[in-house]
Amino acid sequence: MTQILINGIDMHALRIPAKGLANPDRQHPTVVLVHGFGADSLASFYFTLAAPLSTSGIEVITYDMRGHGRSSRPDTGYRLSDFVADLTGLLDALDVPGPVHLVGNSYGGTVAFSYAVAHPERVASLFLIEAEPASEPWSRKMSILHDKFREFERPDEMDRVAAQLGPYMARLAKVTSQKLQVTTMVRDTFSGPWLSREQVQSVRCPTIEVLGSESDVVDQAELASLLPHCRIVVVPGQRHLLLMNAPHTVLDLVLSWIDEHHSARRSQSEVSPG
Amino acid sequence: MKTSKAAQTPANPAEASATLVFHELSGMVSEMLGEYELGEDFDITADTTFFGDLELESIDLVVLAGHLETPYGTQVNIAEFIAALERDAIIGLTLGRLVDYVVDCLLVTRSLTPATLHTGSTQP
Numbered sequence: 001m002t003q004i005l006i007n008g009i010d011m012h013a014l015r016i017p018a019k020g021l022a023n024p025d026r027q028h029p030t031v032v033l034v035h036g037f038g039a040d041s042l043a044s045f046y047f048t049l050a051a052p053l054s055t056s057g058i059e060v061i062t063y064d065m066r067g068h069g070r071s072s073r074p075d076t077g078y079r080l081s082d083f084v085a086d087l088t089g090l091l092d093a094l095d096v097p098g099p100v101h102l103v104g105n106s107y108g109g110t111v112a113f114s115y116a117v118a119h120p121e122r123v124a125s126l127f128l129i130e131a132e133p134a135s136e137p138w139s140r141k142m143s144i145l146h147d148k149f150r151e152f153e154r155p156d157e158m159d160r161v162a163a164q165l166g167p168y169m170a171r172l173a174k175v176t177s178q179k180l181q182v183t184t185m186v187r188d189t190f191s192g193p194w195l196s197r198e199q200v201q202s203v204r205c206p207t208i209e210v211l212g213s214e215s216d217v218v219d220q221a222e223l224a225s226l227l228p229h230c231r232i233v234v235v236p237g238q239r240h241l242l243l244m245n246a247p248h249t250v251l252d253l254v255l256s257w258i259d260e261h262h263s264a265r266r267s268q269s270e271v272s273p274g
Numbered sequence: 275m276k277t278s279k280a281a282q283t284p285a286n287p288a289e290a291s292a293t294l295v296f297h298e299l300s301g302m303v304s305e306m307l308g309e310y311e312l313g314e315d316f317d318i319t320a321d322t323t324f325f326g327d328l329e330l331e332s333i334d335l336v337v338l339a340g341h342l343e344t345p346y347g348t349q350v351n352i353a354e355f356i357a358a359l360e361r362d363a364i365i366g367l368t369l370g371r372l373v374d375y376v377v378d379c380l381l382v383t384r385s386l387t388p389a390t391l392h393t394g395s396t397q398p
Contacts, residue, residue: 014336016353043332046339047364051353069333168325168365175331245361 003070006089007082012070013063013090014042016054029124029262030100031254033062034087034108037189038149039176041069044105048247049254056255061100063090065111067185078188080134083111084118091122099124099205101258105243106217107189110134116203117195125206125261127254130240132218133200134192135226141217142190149186152177200226206261207231210253212238212246291380296320296373302341303369306334320370335367342376350379 004011018028031053033045042062050060064071066086067078091100101124104112109131116123117133132138151157152173162170180186207230211218217240220232233253238246300318307328324330339352355375356364 041331041333041336043336046336046353047332047356049357051351051357055354064333070337171325171329172331247357247361251357 004090004093006086006093007066009066009074009086010072011063011066011086011090012042013061013094014046014050015094016050016060018057018059019055021057027098028057028059029258030059030061030096030098031258032087032091032096032100032102032112033060034102034104034112035062035065035068036106036108038068038180038185039172040105040108043069044243045103048243049103049251052251053254053258058258061090061094061096065108067179067183073179073183075182076184076188078183078185079191080111080114080189082188084114087111087115088119101125101127101261103127103129103254104131105129106131106240110138113200113203114195116205117199120203120205123203123205125257126203126208127257128207128209129243129250130211130215130217131209132223133203133226134195135197135200136194137219137222139190139192139194146186146190149180152180197226203227204229208233208253208257210235210242210250212240212242214238215240215242291377292373295376295380296369298345299338299342299369299373299376302338303328306330306338318369320368320373322369324367324369324372325365346376346380349382350376 002013002015004013021028033042033049035042035044042064045062050062054060065083067073099122102112102115104110104127106129109126109128110133112126113128113131113133116126152161157173157177159170161173207227209218209223209227209230209232211220211232211234213234213236215238220234223230224232235242235246235249238249243250303318303324318328322328324335325332335352335356342350342352352372352375355372356367359367
């Protein structure tokens with residue numbers, strides 16, 4: 001558990017070593033887990049994927065994004081470019097060797113995708129959970145979400161959440177609402193600039209999208225047209241909070257994805273050294 | 275016939291350990307609640323739930339998991355423990371359940387007695 005100063009943010013980050021390697025000489029994969037917006041923190045990954053990935057011989061890095069979890073919460077400075085700069089700064093500070101596999105949940109996937117646009121050579125693969133690139137169509141949807149988040153700032157909306165989703169989710173919504181009220185997070189995060197179609201399609205690393213069949217956050221057809229080479233997996237009966245509600249399914253998908261792409265990278269580098 | 279049971283040591287080392295681990299963990303939780311300036315007189319029991327009664331956020335449990343490594347080492351792996359639970363079990367997680375897990379880890383990895391658990395600090 002570490003607090004590292006990144007771009008003026010006191011960032012809470014965890015680096016969990018790869019364990020149980022059959023052959024420690026062979027380079028292990030590194031996975032970076034990027035959590036979602038608002039109510040989320042690295043806890044979502046810490047309590048689902050982090051430990052099993054680590055015991056499967058994968059190094060795990062995860063962190064609280066600015067304004068989230070135990071990282072500091074400045075009043076302003078929450079544009080997508082700030083989140084991308086933080087991820088860049090973190091991986092620089094940790095001196096991570098070689099390209100990493102990025103796993104992004106919801107807005108964390110959006111951040112991961114923009115990171116891959118900015119630093120294609122540093123990304124081995126992208127694993128997106130209910131997430132989309134920050135394209136113009138995405139921004140139109142997000143403006144609706146922006147209004148939804150504003151509603152969370154009203155106390156009566158909290159009561160509605162409590163009645164519908166139970167006290168735990170209501171508490172989460174309340175804490176999130178307090179966070180949103182004291183920062184420009186909502187306004188900044190959904191204010192662009194957006195990635196052009198060309199920028200989105202410049203990402204050539206292996207990419208997989210995991211969606212809940214009952215979620216309407218990501219438009220599958222739109223995603224398939226925007227990212228023709230992206231593998232899309234739909235988990236039946238799940239909504240947007242797929243990671244929270246079906247963690248074992250997500251874990252199995254991540255493990256087989258990393259296995260597939262880490263071995264592929266290794267055989268490539270063995271064929272053409274340097 | 276006289277029994278040779280030591281006067282103040284419980285017969286079952288697991289029971290003795292559970293008491294010690296409970297005190298350790300509830301101390302850490304109280305400290306955390308203090309940071310939030312919540313009521314210091316909050317009565318923490320084995321049935322107290324982290325997310326319900328104490329209204330902690332899940333990130334607080336991550337921090338607590340980090341604190342636990344100091345006295346107990348990495349064999350107590352809260353991330354692994356939670357990852358194996360179902361969602362409702364996580365939401366309803368009690369201090370007692372966490373104590374049981376910690377004690378289980380310690381019993382598996384050491385020949386556990388109160389003395390090995392807490393050298394010097396809890397001797398009768």
